[in-house]
Amino acid sequence: MVIGVLQFEILIPGAESLKDKRRVIASLKDRLHREHMVSVAEVASQDNPRLARLGLALVATDGKRAGQVLDQISAKLRNIREGQLGDMSRTIIHGDGGDAPEPNPADLDTGLLEQEMQARALRADHS
Structure with a gap:
């Protein structure tokens, strides 16, 4: 199992209000969700109408496929009409693929993106 993570900023110079953003x-x-089956959430700067910081996650069977999808998404983000792409970083996390025990929640990183990914995974398991 491979998890691809993309963190990026979208600058929205024409936004006058949070509603515009x-x-x-x-x-x-x-x-992005419809075209690439990824999870996307705003993870910071919620009160700034001209800046959005987003986190995106996907699960793939191998690193090559995860990288290809993240490359496609990165290209799409560079060409959005409604805003401009700011900073962007990507991470590929390789799991062991075996029957690893569930992680202890006390051991998990408490960053915003990680919390969102965990919450979405739990919701998916229960549906």
């Missing part, structure tokens, strides 16, 4: 970000999140 939400319209742009909701459209982007929906499009």
Whole structure:
């Protein structure tokens, strides 16, 4: 199992309000989810109408496939019309692929992106 993580900023110079920002970000999140089956969440700067910091995660069977999808998404983000791509970083996490025991929640990183990924995984397991 491989987890691909992309953290990025979207600058929205024309946004006058949080409502303007939400319209742009909701459209982007929906499009990325629909076209690439990834999870996307705003993870910081929620109160800034001209800046959005987002986290995106995907699960793949191998690193090559995860990298290809992240490359496609990165190219798409560089060409969005509603805003401009700011800083971006990506991480590929390789799991052992075996029957590893469930991690102890006390041992998990408490960063915003990691919390969102864990919450979404739990919801997916229960549906």
